[in-house]
Amino acid sequence: MATRAFAATTIPGFAIVAGIAFFALYAPILTLVAYSFNDSNAISQWGGFSLRWYEAAWANTAVQEATLRSLTIACSASAIATVCATMAALGTTRRGAFRGQTFIYVMINQPLMVPEIVTAVALLIVFASVKVATGYNGLMYLIIAHAAFCIPFAYLPIRARLEGMDLSLETAAADLYANPWQTFRHVTLPLMGPGIIAGAMLAFVISLDDVVITEFVKSAGQDTLPTYMLGQLRRAITPEVNAISSALLALTVLLLTAFFLLTRKRD
Template sequence: MVHNRPSKTLVSAGVLVYLFLYIPLAVVVIFSFNDSKLNAEWVGFTWKWYEKLIHNENILRAAGNSLIIAIISAAMATVLGTLAGLAIHRGRQKWLPALVLGPIAMPDILIGVSLLLMFILLNVSLGSVSIILAHVSFCIGFVALAVQSRLAGMDQSLIEAARDLGASPWQSFRLISLPLLMPGIIAGALMAFTLSIDDFVITFFTAGVGSSTLPLEIYSMVKIAVTPEVNAVSTLLMLVTLTLITVLSKISPTVLRQ
């Protein structure tokens, strides 16, 4: 058997691309431990910036808001996205996939502005509720994709056998379909949580006074100066995101294989 090895040029190009992507992230992590208020040069190792974060009420409040919003948004998007994925798989409406998956392809700034205008027209106060509704609107499509990919590889004969044995539609869904769909549902929920907790653009347009999230708080800190404290916050947010992505990568192959 002949194994085609990638050329050295292709490997070198790949290495350069990954270095370009990850070196800035590594610099942020390293300088979060820098014992200096400026990021101009390395002075020494310290944990004090992480200690300051523990006593920073604005950061803690924003992190708490982000966590609550992400959990509620992910839960709502998971339920609605699962139903949307089932509808796309079983339905014959050609417009339904475009309607559900459309927000995925739209620019974030377009979604943010349109949602802002809608909230103004409906006289909805901007705050945590508007942010949650906005996050749910663009997370549904990602959950639906995960569920739909799971449905595409699912053995429909199991459901038909359950129906032939006298199971009702609800029983066949609860006992057969739902357990088989669970890896896709979990993957979609983790994706929705990650997208919600990291979102900045849409949140920027739909957040009101006193409803700051962690990305918005980081942005307000960066406008003054990129201090090691900002690097520390970014490092923790990066750690949470990478952890969720790692868990998602372990679940996704199962969704695609079965």
């Protein structure tokens, strides 16, 4: 007698529980987006449809500076993290099993397992000592901190791409007298390109949205867009925060959609 495969969707009440979970997850987000078009000065009192808060956010000099700073940090950190993650992925997948392999995986993915507040405090202590010794207080501290935190996020899709690649293509290139650099440049790198792009986009999103590490590492006058919004919540709250949040949400959804399209399996 053939046995039927287990399917969670056949459990009684599954649809109800799933519906409640999706409602709890997405209803606040949809409410945020809806109230970003609110004409009222109150953050949660509807006063009619308007784009005034998007216009206010666009014209706000502090928002412009924070946005530019966030994009600078996110682009730089994601580039550094992607390069490091690519080298790490090549080093851990393009060879046989070796002693300490599990330990290396753990160390690369350590920022994912350790609470972010612990990483933030550790970076604060290290960078405080460096600041005292060098007198430098620029954005490089934030870029390095974000890059270190984003490496595992870039590493995972790149490693997954490499593990799914057919080694016979690289073997064939070697059989045709291509040296290791030529094989990497003309075979390996183009094939792992989607994974690298996906890792870079994921690292960019993580860096752009980071608050905890940024709050601990930044110096005076180095607010990013998320920390600027956090500061606004401590003062007078206006629907401008809703508009900024909706814009960030739209950018994140766009990048994650591209990430999904790049990493999905094709028949």
